Amino acid sequence: MKLTSPQFKENSARALADQQLQKALLNVQKGFIGKRAAAAADLPEFDALRDNAREIKNHVLGHLDLYLEAYEKKVTEAGGHVHWAETAEEAREIVLGICRKRNAKTVTKGKSMITEEINLNEYLEENGIVPVETDLGEYIIQLRGEHPSHIIAPAVHLNKEQVEGDFRRVHTHLPQARDLTEPTSLLSEAREVLRKRYFEADVGITGANFLIAETGSSVIVTNEGNGDLTQSLGKCHIAVASLEKIVPTLNDCAQILRLLARSATGQDMSVYTTFSTGPRRPEDEDGPEEYHVVLLDNGRSAMLGTEFQEMLRCIRCGACMNHCPVYHAVGGHAYGSVYPGPMGAVLTPSLNGIDKAGHLPNASTFCGRCESVCPMRIPLPKMMRNWREREFERHLTPSAARYGLGLWAFFARRPKLYRFAVSFAMPALSLLGGTGRRIRSLPLAGGWTKYRDFPAPEGRTFLQEWAQRENRKQGAGR
Amino acid sequence: MADTHDMQADARKPQVGLFATCLVDLFRPTVGFSAVKLIEDAGCDVHVPMAQTCCGQPAYNSGDRADTRAIAEQVIETFEGFDYIVAPSGSCSSMLKKHYPGLFKGDARWEARATAFSAKVFELVSFLADVMKVKAVDAAFDGSVTYHDSCSGLRELGISKQPRDLLKSVDGLAIKEMKDSDVCCGFGGTFCVKYSDISNAIVSKKTTNIDASGADVLLAGDMGCLMNMAGKLKREGSKIEVRHVAEVLAGMTDTKPIAGQAK
Ligand code: SF4
Numbered sequence: 001m002k003l004t005s006p007q008f009k010e011n012s013a014r015a016l017a018d019q020q021l022q023k024a025l026l027n028v029q030k031g032f033i034g035k036r037a038a039a040a041a042d043l044p045e046f047d048a049l050r051d052n053a054r055e056i057k058n059h060v061l062g063h064l065d066l067y068l069e070a071y072e073k074k075v076t077e078a079g080g081h082v083h084w085a086e087t088a089e090e091a092r093e094i095v096l097g098i099c100r101k102r103n104a105k106t107v108t109k110g111k112s113m114i115t116e117e118i119n120l121n122e123y124l125e126e127n128g129i130v131p132v133e134t135d136l137g138e139y140i141i142q143l144r145g146e147h148p149s150h151i152i153a154p155a156v157h158l159n160k161e162q163v164e165g166d167f168r169r170v171h172t173h174l175p176q177a178r179d180l181t182e183p184t185s186l187l188s189e190a191r192e193v194l195r196k197r198y199f200e201a202d203v204g205i206t207g208a209n210f211l212i213a214e215t216g217s218s219v220i221v222t223n224e225g226n227g228d229l230t231q232s233l234g235k236c237h238i239a240v241a242s243l244e245k246i247v248p249t250l251n252d253c254a255q256i257l258r259l260l261a262r263s264a265t266g267q268d269m270s271v272y273t274t275f276s277t278g279p280r281r282p283e284d285e286d287g288p289e290e291y292h293v294v295l296l297d298n299g300r301s302a303m304l305g306t307e308f309q310e311m312l313r314c315i316r317c318g319a320c321m322n323h324c325p326v327y328h329a330v331g332g333h334a335y336g337s338v339y340p341g342p343m344g345a346v347l348t349p350s351l352n353g354i355d356k357a358g359h360l361p362n363a364s365t366f367c368g369r370c371e372s373v374c375p376m377r378i379p380l381p382k383m384m385r386n387w388r389e390r391e392f393e394r395h396l397t398p399s400a401a402r403y404g405l406g407l408w409a410f411f412a413r414r415p416k417l418y419r420f421a422v423s424f425a426m427p428a429l430s431l432l433g434g435t436g437r438r439i440r441s442l443p444l445a446g447g448w449t450k451y452r453d454f455p456a457p458e459g460r461t462f463l464q465e466w467a468q469r470e471n472r473k474q475g476a477g478r
Numbered sequence: 479m480a481d482t483h484d485m486q487a488d489a490r491k492p493q494v495g496l497f498a499t500c501l502v503d504l505f506r507p508t509v510g511f512s513a514v515k516l517i518e519d520a521g522c523d524v525h526v527p528m529a530q531t532c533c534g535q536p537a538y539n540s541g542d543r544a545d546t547r548a549i550a551e552q553v554i555e556t557f558e559g560f561d562y563i564v565a566p567s568g569s570c571s572s573m574l575k576k577h578y579p580g581l582f583k584g585d586a587r588w589e590a591r592a593t594a595f596s597a598k599v600f601e602l603v604s605f606l607a608d609v610m611k612v613k614a615v616d617a618a619f620d621g622s623v624t625y626h627d628s629c630s631g632l633r634e635l636g637i638s639k640q641p642r643d644l645l646k647s648v649d650g651l652a653i654k655e656m657k658d659s660d661v662c663c664g665f666g667g668t669f670c671v672k673y674s675d676i677s678n679a680i681v682s683k684k685t686t687n688i689d690a691s692g693a694d695v696l697l698a699g700d701m702g703c704l705m706n707m708a709g710k711l712k713r714e715g716s717k718i719e720v721r722h723v724a725e726v727l728a729g730m731t732d733t734k735p736i737a738g739q740a741k
Contacts, residue, residue: 009673016679325662329679363673365666365680366539367629388541397541401668409537409545412500413552415529426504438712438737447671451678452709455505455736462503462510466526 001116001147003352004336008359011334024159025331028150032322035266036373049259054377056252057313060244061304067213067246068295074216078278080291088118091296095120095205095238098292099129102236104202108194110220110227111135112207113151113316114240114296116338117351120205131205132197134226136190143170149332151339152264152318157331160186187224194226204234204288208241209260209315211293214249217277218293221260221270228274237276237288242296244312256315259375263317299351307386311346313376320370320380326363335360342370342380349387358396361387422461430459492522492610495560497553497599499570500532501701502722506736509701512728513566513602520610522562529556533570538577539667547581551588554578554595562609563599566724567700568631571601576634601631602724603699607640614647617729622652624693625723626684626707627660628700641699641723648726656691658683663698665706681710688718695738697723708737 004011015021040046060067072082085091099107107124109115109131121131121142133142137154141147143166148154155163164180167189174192179185206227208218218239220227231237247253261267280287303309321327321341332340337348337357345360354361361384370380391397411418432439433456441449448454494517502509514524534549553574557563565571575596582588606612623645631637638660645653664670664680671677684707688696696711696718698704708720719738725731 009675012673012676016675325664325680326673326676329676363669363676365629365662365664365669365677367662367666368633369629369662372633385539385541388539389543390541392541392543401540401672405537405540405542406545408532409534409542409549412531412534412537412549413545415531415552418531419528422504445671447674447677448709450674451713452681452706453712453737455705455708455712457505458507458733460507462498462507463526463528463530465507466510466514467528 001119001338003348003356005348005352005357005360006336008334008336008363011336012330012363015330015334020159020162021157021331024157025328028153028156028322029328032265032319036263036319036322037266039262039266039268043258043262046259046262049255050375050377053256053259053375054313056247056256057376058310060246060248061309061312064243064246064301064304067248068243071211071213071216071246074213075278075291075293076216078216078291079281080216080278080293083292083294085294085296086298088296088298091118091240091294091298092120092123094294095240096123096127096129098236098238098290099124099203102202102290104129104236106130106132106197106201107203107205108132108134108198108201108230108234109138110204110206110222110230111138111154112205112240113148113338114207114242115205116148117298118240118296120240132194132201134194134197134224134230135222136187136224136226139190139194140166143167147333148338149340150318150321151316151343157333198229198233201230201234203236203238204230204232205238205240206231208239208245208293210253210256211241211246212248212250212253212275213246215275215277217250217275219253219257219273219275221257221273223265223267223271225272228272231274231276232286232288234288236290236292237279238292238294239276240294240296242298243300244314256375260315260317263319263373263375303350308346308350308383310378311343311350311383313378314343314347315376316343317375319373319375323369323373325365325367325369342384343378346378346380346383346387354387354391354394355396358387358391361385361391419461419463423464426457426461427459430457432456492561494522494524494562494564494605495557496524496526497530497533497557497563497565497570497574498526499565499567499701501705502566503530505705506701506722508730508733509566509722509724512722512724512730513564515728515730516602516606516615516724517564519616520606520612522610525560527556533565533573535569535573536667538573538581543581550578550581550592554591558591558595558598561598562605563595564602564605565599566602566722567702568601568628568635568637569700569702571599571604572630572634575599601635601637601699603641603644603727604631604635604637606727607644612644615644615727615729617727618649618651619726619729619731620650621694622654622692623695623697623726624654624656624688624691625659626656626663626688626696626698626703628698628703629662631699632660637699641697644727645697645723651726654691654693656687656693658687663703663707665702667702670706677706678710681706685710685714685716689716693718695719695721695726695735697721697726699723704736712737
């Protein structure tokens, strides 16, 4: 998708004014939070699992090259192919090449953020291949020509009524009298249309939630089963995954799986968890004839060994955005990149450059709720701060803010001067408050007073009063 | 004779350095005096060094590490001699306790100093409840209050039960919990000015929940959050009284509130 992160402020203003969106965003706050909390509370070892998962990923990231090589060897042994792509362009080329070889006209796709990251759909279309999204949410936004606004619930920005309208507009060959008021009826409506598509498709493209070095398997989890159909009905399955999806063993994968659905939707497990190891074997009843994995780097290996390495533990559960007050206010599209919310605020600058994504790590209150729910214990606020530090070092921080902060720091480091300055400033500010003790507009603080009064100070500072009190005491003691 | 006895007793008392925080110092001296009373009542001696200014959070969260470190050095030098350093603010305490050591990583001498310093830092209410084991305060307050959990205090320092337990010991006070008391109020330091539209959306949800709680008074442990919520409540014309939790716990509610009318 086209990066609009530089317009984060404009995007947010639009989102805040969009009544329909605001209504839809209430679902994020209502649904996900309580379910996750209940699922976590139901599993006594939830926090222990989180620690363990962190260790597993830290270990893998410390030896990424070794595990990737081991993985490639296993895939090849199973009859599959591994393709290494350093950039988005390379990945697109590889996928197109495989599709061309198979003479593909239509490809079905399971939900995959990584193919959004590399703009695969647009690219295939430009090259005469029709991509069909098969996840309900992805299917809906494809109908609308939009992009996902959430990494696990791509259409969470829409209301049921909007979806119903889209289906009635597009599915004109289906009876008009059908009921489309419930999520289940919407799902069966999409299924009916998609069923044919599965059989037409020459190639099935999925992402991967995990890659397992021990077995050479790729793993996808879905709730609709569309991923399975995508990858097993086509003659050729392409899994596109980024490097950091690797885990050492099946057992490691199973442990992290226990965190994934609980953190994302509050389920114990997703409805379908599918392990794919190579193409179909002679004795298999079904499965693709060809199996390819495209391993994408796209800036990730550059994060290794930096203060952003920990971000590579992310398993894309979406819990951070589900709990983020900023995400609740503006939704995912405002972030202007594939990855919204707190995880996107760290990842997008890594993938697209801090010069383009500078707003994202700044637009956070550092309330820490994201970190408190992240199953992989990623210190998201700390890493957003790291980005702010890099911005500051490179003088990308707006100069007014820089100047103001510099001035504050100058005084903060010089207590005597500070005391002297505030002994004038505070009484003045207090007077400004008048008898109502409210300041309705204040120079340089327009952002504050646009929406809020500024509570007037009491007048004298605490330290002034304290010093006076101590003096009085000493005077009395003498 | 009596004097010597007092001196000996005093010498055994924990010596507490009060880090007032810049917002309390500049905007709300009452909170400073409330903190002093509470800490003294808990059996400590309180000192207020004149060389204190700010904990450095504005610079830190804006990515200005060099200035932050310079400020931190000065804070450590000023306060490291005390048995405890106590601040009436979750976010400033957390800055001193959780974030200072990281600023000096790799600097052998300063890192050890910062770590030793940090171990002695506590947020006011947590200091009273967790360190001094205060179970009840000597105060009365006639009215119902709702308590907002400020983010740093809640998530970085685990402060949630302590203020509520102590509030329950206040004579005549009733607690009416608001919905989502643990969700951010949208302050976020410079965030509220830089992204004022988003901040406004967040604080508007907060004030809706505050109003819906039906409480007469809003309390919290951080001046930043309090000024944000108070400013919004005032602009909305709400009559809800806004105070720092320390004022109520210390029984110092004869001052004008931060917002609203004192009952
Ligand atoms: S950062 Fe953590 S909470 Fe957010 S998507 Fe990744 S794993 Fe989930």
